[in-house]
Amino acid sequence: MKLELIGKKLGMTQVYDGDNNLVPVTIIEAGPCPVLQVKTPDKDGYSAIQIGFNPQGKSPNKSNKCTKGHAAKAGVEAQQVAQEIRFSDDHEFERGSVLTVDHFKEVKMVDVVSKTKGKGFQGVVKRWNFKGGPASHGSMFHRRGGSYGLCQWPGRVFKNKKMPGHMGNASRTTQNLAVVKVLSEK
Structure with a gap:
């Protein structure tokens, strides 16, 4: 099962790897991403979850009433960004649960999608x-x-x-x- 998180690029730095080589790295603030909605094949025709993200420094008060109401149904504050992730039917996510970077502790490689x-x-x-x-x-x-x-x-x-x-x-x-x-x- 693939897992996605929404994040924001904070900047770049460099670290030493095990062989004393200097490696450029990108610092990303990823998550926490609350699950705003769970879509099921019975109700929506496909299986997916909708997650939200609030970058640090962004006020949830700047969201419109529609966004605030959608987030309130999940029991979380309004999110600046919302994105849908498709899954197979066997996912275990519930509305209001939170996805964090702890899910990536064992992951060695990731694919990054962003805007230029x-x-x-x-x-x-x-x-x-x-x-x-x-x-x-x-x-x-x-x-x-x-x-x-x-x-x-x-x-x-x-x-x-x-x-x-x-x-x-x-x-x-x-x-x-x-x-x-x-x-x-x-």
Whole structure:
């Protein structure tokens, strides 16, 4: 059974491993994540749990009435973030129970899913690493993309042509990251 927790990146540091090598590590505040709702195949058509997360320093009072009412049914304070995790039918979670990092004490590797930094609308030089044009000698073509395609045939721009556009704020998954240490008391 896979287990997921919601967390927040606090920063990075470095630690020594067993062979005296300096290893970069990411510090993540993961959990506690209360179970806000349990979904069953009889009622919802599939089996899942909905967990919440309140990062440190975030006030639950900033939540709207709908979120506060949903959390009150589980007997917990309002959560800033809520996420659903699908399970097989044999999970043992109950509404109001809390998932903590203690579940990861024996885990050696994890997959991390997060959002990249949003950079807004960017040109082709930053977004796709285009070389650009000449910088001097009267050139007026510095950071542009050049030609977008052919002429009368095919009479269109091909799919997946690298163009300026929105960069970042996309979901990325990093697989098989080693868990260096789990501190449950912090």
